[in-house]
Amino acid sequence: MTAAAQKTALVTGSAGFIGYHTSQALLDAGYRVVGFDALTDYYDVQLKKRRHQRLLQNQHFKAVEERLETPGVMVDLVAKEKPDLIIHLAAQAGVRYSIDNPRSYMDSNLVGTLEVLEAARATPPKHLMMASSSSVYGANTQMPYAEHQKADLQMSFYGATKKAAESMTHSYAHLYGVPMTLFRFFTVYGPWGRPDMALFKFTKAILEGRPIDVYNHGDMRRDFTFIDDLARSIAALADVTPTLPDTVEDEDRDALGLSPVAPWRVINIGNNQPVQLTDFIEAIEKALGIEAKRNLLPMQAGDVPMTWADATLLSRLIDTPPSTSVEEGIARFVAWYRDYYQV
Numbered sequence: 593m594t595a596a597a598q599k600t601a602l603v604t605g606s607a608g609f610i611g612y613h614t615s616q617a618l619l620d621a622g623y624r625v626v627g628f629d630a631l632t633d634y635y636d637v638q639l640k641k642r643r644h645q646r647l648l649q650n651q652h653f654k655a656v657e658e659r660l661e662t663p664g665v666m667v668d669l670v671a672k673e674k675p676d677l678i679i680h681l682a683a684q685a686g687v688r689y690s691i692d693n694p695r696s697y698m699d700s701n702l703v704g705t706l707e708v709l710e711a712a713r714a715t716p717p718k719h720l721m722m723a724s725s726s727s728v729y730g731a732n733t734q735m736p737y738a739e740h741q742k743a744d745l746q747m748s749f750y751g752a753t754k755k756a757a758e759s760m761t762h763s764y765a766h767l768y769g770v771p772m773t774l775f776r777f778f779t780v781y782g783p784w785g786r787p788d789m790a791l792f793k794f795t796k797a798i799l800e801g802r803p804i805d806v807y808n809h810g811d812m813r814r815d816f817t818f819i820d821d822l823a824r825s826i827a828a829l830a831d832v833t834p835t836l837p838d839t840v841e842d843e844d845r846d847a848l849g850l851s852p853v854a855p856w857r858v859i860n861i862g863n864n865q866p867v868q869l870t871d872f873i874e875a876i877e878k879a880l881g882i883e884a885k886r887n888l889l890p891m892q893a894g895d896v897p898m899t900w901a902d903a904t905l906l907s908r909l910i911d912t913p914p915s916t917s918v919e920e921g922i923a924r925f926v927a928w929y930r931d932y933y934q935v
Contacts (some may be wrong), residue, residue: 601830602675604628604660604708605682609786610723610777610822612643613762614679615653618830624652626673628666629682630659634689635787638902643784648731653805670711677830680708683754685728686788687894690750701753702760709764714768719833721826724758724858726778726815726899729750734874736815736902739776739849739858744834748894758858766854771834775826778862778901782819782921791922794876794884795929803885806869810888813866813898818921821914824862828910849905853922862901863914875919 601618605611606627627647631640646655657664660682670678682698686688705722712720729737729885731745746752758774765772781791794804834855837845842852866934877883891897906913929935 599676601677602623602626603679606683607640607644611681613819613823617827620914626654628656664706666711670715676718678717678720687748687750694749697753705757713768720772722772724776725754728755765856771855774858776860778815778817780817798884803887806886808891810870812869815862815866815899815901817863818916860901864903866900875922879923
């Protein structure tokens, strides 16, 4: 039994891809986990239910099915459970979907975040952690992306809502002293992934003999981050709590990624190794033993040609930053996919 055995973590979006794996990592670390999810139909609800069913096999996991945006629901739940740790991962995901459905991003990513912040203000946890995205870097061209870079030119409404949520959390950390950590995730993939993501769509299409849509003619690079690496990083950072401004010298606060006026930091979680999209596809072909038919297309609106995480800060704060190669990660996803769908 670990030192975290008596601690309670509240995870929003626990039936989602990242939320499921993060909840499992916290359970493995000895936490009691309260999972919160609306089980919305943005993608296959059965997949979400299966994730929750697996978590519920652990007696220390409890599931709550509610909509985050409903006024007072989160305030009441946090007051009841009094979690030591809140990890807010619930969000409307997807860059391309945000082009046609911006209101769902406003409701989930901004109104939902406000409900979490109000709950944390009323019943403060020891640490509030929240998902952001590499999409906040938008039109930045300086590589790799570092947390201290200015990030004001988002290329999608999804990215804009994530940047707005970062600003919202900083103001609450400053005003109410709740320690907060924001994660900028970089192209997360792996078993139990989302059906709307490239790896899932490519694998399904190749197995069915259909062509895959390859945007910008494959001339894109992504800092692909394996899900197990990401979940372990989040769990490891749970005890790395941002401190108040007067507790650390200014130069040390900069080195630790801390705000000069609040117990708040933002951290990249990425593999620090961008991979060419064509190499990513070749790794899928190798894992499947099937050559893909490629439908080459121009760049899609809201997309960027490259992402690359500067993981210096993450490596400074934890001992095991992400390192899984795409070859290994894709092989593990394909093994899961074949088993789950019996193909």
